Amino acid sequence: MLSSKLVCFALASLAFGQLNIVASEETIAVCPTNFxxxxxxxxxxxxxxxxxxxxxxxxxxxxxxxxxxxNPTELNAINKWLPIVAPHTPELWTSGNKLGGTADYYWQSIGQKAAYLPWRVGQPTPTTGDCLTLLANVTMTAEETIMSEHRLAVKACTQWAPHICQAPVQIFKTQLCLNTNAFFEAKVPV
Structure with a gap:
């Protein structure tokens, strides 16, 4: 009877001790370097x-x-970001294309059919190419150059433009351990 009480006490102590080891746990999302x-x-x-x-x-x-x-939320965020990082860049490659003889556009980077295609006015014009760029309307005055928001346009894949790379967000879990003796609690008889 005493041994079963001792085992129960040991298990309860072990469980209670484990609760005190991890004081907090946090999940953080970070991007690769330079992203x-x-x-x-x-x-x-x-x-x-x-x-x-x-x-x-x-x-x-x-x-x-x-x-x-x-989706439109992503495009709006990208259009707010572009004037900060590339204020004078009216056109940028995306992964969108209809390579392979298909009539539909696909996002090559994620391997999915493009469900959201925010076309620039007058687009798509498939005779101009098979790849998609983000293209802004540019208005030049004597005082300034004004770019509208970027929208999708068709372009020949062999022409040149800057581009935007996309990487997945990296998720990490962090734990704060308050028990400074946690590594020394397990003792093995010699």
């Missing part, structure tokens, strides 16, 4: 002019893909 979190995605703008294929390879070398746009 910035925009609308729940990690984005990196590369201002070097490359064709679609070179741009895609560049993003892949960073364990990323070209930008895909899933």
């Amino acid at each position: 910035v979190q925009v609308a729940g995605k990690c984005l990196l703008l590369d201002g070097k002019w490359k064709n679609f294929y070179e741009s895609d390879r560049h993003c892949q070398s960073l364990n990323a893909g070209l930008l895909s746009i899933d």
